[in-house]
Amino acid sequence: MSDIDQQLCQEVLELDGSIRFAALVNDLGSIVASEYRKGQIPLLTKEMSELSAAQSILRMGSRRTLEVYLGKTIYAFALYEKIRRAVIPLNGNFIFMVSFDVESEHEPIILQKIIPLLKKSGLLS
Secondary structure (H helix, E strand, C coil): CCHHHHHHHHHHHCCCCCEEEEEEECCCCCEEEEEECCCCCCCCCHHHHHHHHHHHHHHHHHHHCCHHHHCCCCCEEEECCCEEEEEEECHHHCEEEEEEECCCCHHHHHHHHHHHHHHHHCCCC
């Protein structure tokens, strides 16, 4: 885990008060950096977070097979009873995972705040 990756996760958390968690996941499905919102109690253990990250890498890989027909995946989204969660594909088959409070309006945060920051960081073309 590099300080730069950790700093990026912290910067994402600072973009909006409804962001609960931010993580950078490598192409093998391992979390290389993550941050929780200050005072946030995680809903998943570290082991469950790693499993979720690995599953997200696999799902994103299957989405990429259809991009020839549908266009590039911008982000994938899941609404759970307790949180909202998005996965953003990055350069080099990495992904960025972010979760939000369940009542948040996630789409403008992703499109207008998170994606521009990821592009500025060089992780997203």
